Amino acid sequence: MTGLCTDLYEIRMTASYLRRGMTGPATFSLFARKLPPNRGFLVAAGLADCLDFLAGLRFNSGELDYLGAQLHLPEDDLAALAKLRFTGEVWAVPEGRVVFAGEPLLEVTAPLPEAQLVETALLNFVTFQTAVATKAARCRLAAPHTALVDFAARRTHGLEASRAVARAAAIAGFAGTSYVAAAREFGLPAVGTMAHSYVEAFPDERAAFRAFAEDFPEAVVFLVDTYDTLQGVRTVIEVARDLPDTAAVGIRLDSGDLAELAVRSRRLLDEAGLTGARIVASGGLDEQQLVRLSKAPIDMFGVGTRMGVSADAPYLDTAYKLVEYDGHPVMKMSAGKLSAPGAKQVHRGDPGQPDLLALRTETRRERREPLLQPVMRGGARLGPPEPVSAARRRFERDLAWLPESARRLVDPAPVEVIPTPLLTQLTESLRHSLAARYHHASR
Amino acid sequence: MTGLCTDLYEIRMTASYLRRGMTGPATFSLFARKLPPNRGFLVAAGLADCLDFLAGLRFNSGELDYLGAQLHLPEDDLAALAKLRFTGEVWAVPEGRVVFAGEPLLEVTAPLPEAQLVETALLNFVTFQTAVATKAARCRLAAPHTALVDFAARRTHGLEASRAVARAAAIAGFAGTSYVAAAREFGLPAVGTMAHSYVEAFPDERAAFRAFAEDFPEAVVFLVDTYDTLQGVRTVIEVARDLPDTAAVGIRLDSGDLAELAVRSRRLLDEAGLTGARIVASGGLDEQQLVRLSKAPIDMFGVGTRMGVSADAPYLDTAYKLVEYDGHPVMKMSAGKLSAPGAKQVHRGDPGQPDLLALRTETRRERREPLLQPVMRGGARLGPPEPVSAARRRFERDLAWLPESARRLVDPAPVEVIPTPLLTQLTESLRHSLAARYHHASR
Numbered sequence: 001m002t003g004l005c006t007d008l009y010e011i012r013m014t015a016s017y018l019r020r021g022m023t024g025p026a027t028f029s030l031f032a033r034k035l036p037p038n039r040g041f042l043v044a045a046g047l048a049d050c051l052d053f054l055a056g057l058r059f060n061s062g063e064l065d066y067l068g069a070q071l072h073l074p075e076d077d078l079a080a081l082a083k084l085r086f087t088g089e090v091w092a093v094p095e096g097r098v099v100f101a102g103e104p105l106l107e108v109t110a111p112l113p114e115a116q117l118v119e120t121a122l123l124n125f126v127t128f129q130t131a132v133a134t135k136a137a138r139c140r141l142a143a144p145h146t147a148l149v150d151f152a153a154r155r156t157h158g159l160e161a162s163r164a165v166a167r168a169a170a171i172a173g174f175a176g177t178s179y180v181a182a183a184r185e186f187g188l189p190a191v192g193t194m195a196h197s198y199v200e201a202f203p204d205e206r207a208a209f210r211a212f213a214e215d216f217p218e219a220v221v222f223l224v225d226t227y228d229t230l231q232g233v234r235t236v237i238e239v240a241r242d243l244p245d246t247a248a249v250g251i252r253l254d255s256g257d258l259a260e261l262a263v264r265s266r267r268l269l270d271e272a273g274l275t276g277a278r279i280v281a282s283g284g285l286d287e288q289q290l291v292r293l294s295k296a297p298i299d300m301f302g303v304g305t306r307m308g309v310s311a312d313a314p315y316l317d318t319a320y321k322l323v324e325y326d327g328h329p330v331m332k333m334s335a336g337k338l339s340a341p342g343a344k345q346v347h348r349g350d351p352g353q354p355d356l357l358a359l360r361t362e363t364r365r366e367r368r369e370p371l372l373q374p375v376m377r378g379g380a381r382l383g384p385p386e387p388v389s390a391a392r393r394r395f396e397r398d399l400a401w402l403p404e405s406a407r408r409l410v411d412p413a414p415v416e417v418i419p420t421p422l423l424t425q426l427t428e429s430l431r432h433s434l435a436a437r438y439h440h441a442s443r
Numbered sequence: 444m445t446g447l448c449t450d451l452y453e454i455r456m457t458a459s460y461l462r463r464g465m466t467g468p469a470t471f472s473l474f475a476r477k478l479p480p481n482r483g484f485l486v487a488a489g490l491a492d493c494l495d496f497l498a499g500l501r502f503n504s505g506e507l508d509y510l511g512a513q514l515h516l517p518e519d520d521l522a523a524l525a526k527l528r529f530t531g532e533v534w535a536v537p538e539g540r541v542v543f544a545g546e547p548l549l550e551v552t553a554p555l556p557e558a559q560l561v562e563t564a565l566l567n568f569v570t571f572q573t574a575v576a577t578k579a580a581r582c583r584l585a586a587p588h589t590a591l592v593d594f595a596a597r598r599t600h601g602l603e604a605s606r607a608v609a610r611a612a613a614i615a616g617f618a619g620t621s622y623v624a625a626a627r628e629f630g631l632p633a634v635g636t637m638a639h640s641y642v643e644a645f646p647d648e649r650a651a652f653r654a655f656a657e658d659f660p661e662a663v664v665f666l667v668d669t670y671d672t673l674q675g676v677r678t679v680i681e682v683a684r685d686l687p688d689t690a691a692v693g694i695r696l697d698s699g700d701l702a703e704l705a706v707r708s709r710r711l712l713d714e715a716g717l718t719g720a721r722i723v724a725s726g727g728l729d730e731q732q733l734v735r736l737s738k739a740p741i742d743m744f745g746v747g748t749r750m751g752v753s754a755d756a757p758y759l760d761t762a763y764k765l766v767e768y769d770g771h772p773v774m775k776m777s778a779g780k781l782s783a784p785g786a787k788q789v790h791r792g793d794p795g796q797p798d799l800l801a802l803r804t805e806t807r808r809e810r811r812e813p814l815l816q817p818v819m820r821g822g823a824r825l826g827p828p829e830p831v832s833a834a835r836r837r838f839e840r841d842l843a844w845l846p847e848s849a850r851r852l853v854d855p856a857p858v859e860v861i862p863t864p865l866l867t868q869l870t871e872s873l874r875h876s877l878a879a880r881y882h883h884a885s886r
Contacts, residue, residue: 192451
């Protein structure tokens with residue numbers, strides 16, 4: 001990660017601030033302006049990558065040469081950029097927690113140039129990973145009693161995205177991932193069976209199944225739909241007869257009417273005495289498909305592409321807004337994009353209570369928990385990187401807290417977020433003073 | 444890039460093939476089964492990353508330890524994987540070319556274990572980058588006479604995705620990118636102005652504009668919508684009066700009714716004698732918005748999120764299918780997913796002619812150009828990596844070739860792809876022999 005992993009305007013502004021000595025503390029707030037269609041909540045994710053990025057921020061000499069030559073930045077600017085590190089403070093909602101529109105996911109307080117420069121990367125990590133964790137959570141809600149595993153690697157937006165998707169899905173309770181690099185990095189179960197090509201590379205399906213059972217007796221899930229699904233199941237039954245142990249036998253359905261094929265396959269397997277054989281289903285699944293399949297005798301779903309790209313909502317309407325500079329609250333008034341000033345805190349109450357959006361300086365409320373926690377100070381993390389399981393535990397707890405109305409997959413009602421009187425007062429008074437200065441002049 | 448950047452089942456199958464000496468040549472064909480809604484064509488992209496991946500493929504010792512410990516692969520498997528490199532041949536449609544459903548974007552011929560192992564990564568790169576290049580091409584069609592630049596970095600799916608998006612957009616004719624790391628790597632113009640936070644960090648808008656003009660006289664595009672857009676334009680006019688040279692002056696509109704604001708801003712600028720001042724527009728743009736804005740006096744569009752995630756079609760229904768193994772054509776018959784056997788070639792004719800989908804062994808047709816080219820042999824590239832400009836030239840040429848009916852943004856009619864008699868005959872005869880073997884038994 002390097003200083004050039006940002007938008008050009010961040011570098012221009014950073015250079016300008018540095019030239020002018022505008023290095024007072026600035027607070028930026030990162031939040032979703034609104035939820036995508038059919039979303040009743042978001043699942044916070046992406047913080048770990050943000051902290052890695054901030055801790056590693058610097059310009060190397062090749063990058064500085066580029067900025068000098070291509071962007072005509074003078075030597076003084078380059079010298080200042082060469083020294084730049086992230087020395088600020090970060091408050092954030094821990095990964096796995098449920099949040100709503102308008103609630104800060106992350107707030108940075110740092111000398112203005114540093115806080116500005118990191119906008120692009122922080123927005124990117126939080127937006128993408130929160131969108132995917134939220135999509136994965138919806139899949140969980142659609143199939144609460146069936147194991148889900150991540151099969152998305154082949155159609156995410158790059159392999160770095162495959163890594164982040166495996167992690168975000170795990171935060172939302174997925175039981176494993178097919179993407180081996182991520183399984184290794186995050187200590188997740190790696191899962192996977194065989195592809196159609198395996199079956200096709202043998203003289204016939206039976207030979208392929210026998211070979212696979214011989215090679216991987218501990219995990220013999222047979223892909224049965226290469227030629228004819230039910231015929232494939234019958235071949236599995238034959239092959240299983242010769243196995244010393246059928247405890248690990250399963251089948252995977254990957255095309256056709258999955259619900260009907262699961263029923264008919266289950267019947268064939270049960271009649272053959274393979275009552276313990278698992279049925280795995282995959283192929284174009286998302287939360288809507290999972291709801292439709294919820295009554296089918298399926299033991300595990302491989303959920304791929306549509307989860308991994310959050311197909312119906314591949315981005316969130318997030319913003320990283322300056323809310324305070326050098327001790328003064330600030331806000332913008334662009335049409336439809338008004339942002340509230342000041343560093344903030346979210347106070348969460350019991351189930352059924354609205355969240356309170358407060359200034360960070362306001363005191364803690366009784367029976368309410370502050371969502372944002374300090375995670376970095378003086379550019380240093382306040383704790384070691386946490387395992388994915390910690391974020392997953394938070395998600396499970398928040399999912400239990402979330403009201404049914406917000407959990408609904410269609411037309412949900414998000415939990416209300418109410419600004420405190422102090423925040424409302426500050427917003428209004430700043431709005432009036434800015435309107436007096438700018439609007440009157442233009443009308 | 445490493446051997447673990449793949450799905451677990453690829454590693455299982457690879458290990459199984461190696462154990463069994465199933466190392467005969469296999470050909471896999473990568474293609475889109477169908478086009479997403481409202482797509483009349485695809486723009487091929489992702490090949491450069493595929494070749495890098497193939498050239499770098501290997502398992503390091505830490506990865507082999509992981510596979511041994513976690514997946515219980517025995518020593519012999521690990522030794523075989525340690526030696527594995529990609530030694531095969533790749534034919535591909537060069538980046539920037541226009542393709543249609545069913546046409547191979549890429550074909551790999553290699554010993555079966557190698558060709559299998561790389562499936563996940565090749566599908567990922569080609570699917571994602573082709574989807575985004577196609578989306579960017581649609582933006583070009585929507586605004587053929589206005590410069591477009593990529594502003595997507597903050598909301599793509601990771602920073603690696605930001606890099607790939609900048610490149611894919613450039614292939615489709617975007618004039619620059621805000622993402623500096625990609626601008627540097629690919630030699631693209633880096634573009635960018637100022638953010639709202641810059642304006643807010645100064646005592647007032649006028650002070651911010653003056654400071655910016657002083658610091659970047661060569662590129663003074665002022666963001667005018669922080670408080671009140673037209674008031675912002677008037678402030679630009681005032682500030683510009685004091686500039687020694689107004690040739691580089693411009694404004695950026697980022698919210699509100701962009702068409703109306705552009706008209707009113709243009710009038711104000713012209714009245715003030717700033718007839719050369721450029722108007723840049725950004726904020727939630729995609730091809731539909733660009734069509735709506737096509738009559739507005741806007742000189743450049745910053746196109747961000749919706750292009751960078753290909754918002755209405757964030758993935759393609761791609762497949763990487765075994766079509767030949769050890770000299771024998773193969774195919775699968777899964778419901779709705781029939782794949783045609785054999786290594787292929789696409790023969791393209793004059794405008795208005797359908798494409799011919801042929802076996803690669805068929806002879807070249809008169810007045811037709813073969814789309815797939817050999818790009819790697821014996822695991823080595825057949826040429827140096829090419830500049831983005833080469834792909835962009837191909838795109839411009841193919842765009843001129845593409846019939847109006849396929850260019851339409853809504854309900855387009857893709858160019859027809861007709862299989863040759865030889866391909867049809869091979870497909871039918873294989874289908875019959877497989878059906879005889881598998882379907883009869885199950886009915």
